Amino acid sequence: MRNQPFRLAMVGGGEGAFIGAVHRAAAALDGDWRLVGGAFSGDPDRNRRSGDMLGIDPDRTYDSLDTLLAGENARPIGDRVDAIAIVTPNHLHAPMAIAALDAGFHVFCEKPMAMSVAESRLIAQAAARSGCQFGLAFTYSGYPLVEEARARVARGDFGRIRLVQVEYSQGWLSQAIDRDGNKQAEWRTDPARAGLGGCLGDIGTHAFHLAEHVSGLCVEELCADLSIHVEGRRLDDDVSVLLRLSGGARGVLKATQVAAGDENGLKLRIHGEHGGLEWSQMEPNTLTLRWLDRPAEMVRAAGPGLSPSTVPRLRTPSGHPEGYIEAFANLYRAFAARIRSGEAAAETAKGGADWCPSIADGLRTMAFVETVIANAAGDSKWTPLAAD
Numbered sequence: 173m174r175n176q177p178f179r180l181a182m183v184g185g186g187e188g189a190f191i192g193a194v195h196r197a198a199a200a201l202d203g204d205w206r207l208v209g210g211a212f213s214g215d216p217d218r219n220r221r222s223g224d225m226l227g228i229d230p231d232r233t234y235d236s237l238d239t240l241l242a243g244e245n246a247r248p249i250g251d252r253v254d255a256i257a258i259v260t261p262n263h264l265h266a267p268m269a270i271a272a273l274d275a276g277f278h279v280f281c282e283k284p285m286a287m288s289v290a291e292s293r294l295i296a297q298a299a300a301r302s303g304c305q306f307g308l309a310f311t312y313s314g315y316p317l318v319e320e321a322r323a324r325v326a327r328g329d330f331g332r333i334r335l336v337q338v339e340y341s342q343g344w345l346s347q348a349i350d351r352d353g354n355k356q357a358e359w360r361t362d363p364a365r366a367g368l369g370g371c372l373g374d375i376g377t378h379a380f381h382l383a384e385h386v387s388g389l390c391v392e393e394l395c396a397d398l399s400i401h402v403e404g405r406r407l408d409d410d411v412s413v414l415l416r417l418s419g420g421a422r423g424v425l426k427a428t429q430v431a432a433g434d435e436n437g438l439k440l441r442i443h444g445e446h447g448g449l450e451w452s453q454m455e456p457n458t459l460t461l462r463w464l465d466r467p468a469e470m471v472r473a474a475g476p477g478l479s480p481s482t483v484p485r486l487r488t489p490s491g492h493p494e495g496y497i498e499a500f501a502n503l504y505r506a507f508a509a510r511i512r513s514g515e516a517a518a519e520t521a522k523g524g525a526d527w528c529p530s531i532a533d534g535l536r537t538m539a540f541v542e543t544v545i546a547n548a549a550g551d552s553k554w555t556p557l558a559a560d
């Protein structure tokens with residue numbers, strides 16, 4: 173069992189990027205990871221400046237993933253990078269993940285897993301042949317009270333689940349900022365770099381993953397409507413999906429990036445026969461429970477009554493808010509634990525200390541994207557979402 177921090181390299185996440193800095197803060201939080209190298213940008217000057225700013229040895233600021241893989245594999249084993257975080261736009265996830273896995277490195281990859289189910293399967297094959305771990309950044313499953321919600325549904329507190337309602341409402345793409353130089357908007361609205369879905373791939377996948385993860389149910393069929401509200405945009409910016417889930421539950425998924433004024437409004441409600449729960453990402457330290465036969469309850473992070481699997485996901489006493497970076501850090505910690513245990517992703521139980529989203533989660537969410545697109549473009553009312 174290794175107790176030293178794992179050595180991490182990052183691809184993407186250079187100067188001006190969004191999520192790379194969040195990964196770095198999260199990976200460092202519990203001392204499981206040390207960033208030692210990277211290829212932070214496709215632009216050589218920006219890459220070099222980013223490496224300098226992060227205090228990376230200039231020999232380990234590489235000009236591409238290929239030179240990173242070759243350079244690290246030439247180092248002695250005790251000094252070589254253990255894992256690579258991929259935080260680039262979506263079109264690079266699959267080729268980079270496959271190259272890194274084939275070169276013998278564990279991979280922690282941003283969502284969506286790839287551009288298609290077919291590409292995701294190639295990642296799965298690369299992980300299987302390399303024996304390396306693959307983690308996927310479905311951030312919201314790392315929140316302590318999301319785990320609490322999942323655990324309470326799983327132990328049957330609400331009875332048989334009837335309703336799953338998930339909403340992810342953002343407003344930042346309400347105007348054509350993709351054509352006004354906003355770097356994050358620009359690639360997200362370009363089918364060649366974002367994939368088949370716009371809002372669908374970017375945040376619809378988060379909503380779908382959260383809904384299946386917490387409810388423990390599988391979406392079996394769906395009926396979808398995709399729209400583009402901003403003139404000239406090539407990918408959807410607004411998604412509505414009716415869901416038929418296993419066990420007879422019904423659901424609704426709404427994801428939009430044109431709800432003008434909305435910030436990062438991810439909300440989940442699940443109801444069973446006796447009561448239900450509500451969790452909202454913008455108030456992540458409260459889980460509300462509602463009952464048919466008694467007053468509502470408020471479960472608080474680090475407060476009383478938490479499930480055993482929630483407690484290790486908390487770091488501060490109650491009333492000291494934890495949030496996005498800590499949720500991400502829970503995934504990095506679980507990923508480190510999984511590398512230490514050497515267990516295959518399929519063997520790690522949800523709620524366990526070394527569970528983090530992986531290949532099965534990625535395949536499901538990519539199948540969701542493709543099924544929504546097929547349904548929205550076709551004539552059938554309901555389209556089955558194949559189990560993989």
Ligand SMILES: NC(=O)c1ccc[n+]([C@@H]2O[C@H](COP(=O)([O-])OP(=O)(O)OC[C@H]3O[C@@H](n4cnc5c(N)ncnc54)[C@H](O)[C@@H]3O)[C@@H](O)[C@H]2O)c1
Pocket residue numbers: 183184185186187188189190191192211212213214215236237259260261262264282283284309310311355356359374
């Ligand atoms: N899990 C989450 O909550 C979450 C949140 C935001 C973004 N994301 C995902 O993270 C990824 C990045 O999103 P972002 O908003 O940070 O994008 P961004 O545009 O801010 O950053 C992308 C980075 O990748 C770099 N890059 C591009 N091509 C490269 C190459 N060939 N080699 C090395 N670096 C390269 C860019 O220079 C930039 O530094 C996307 O897949 C997105 O879906 C996930």
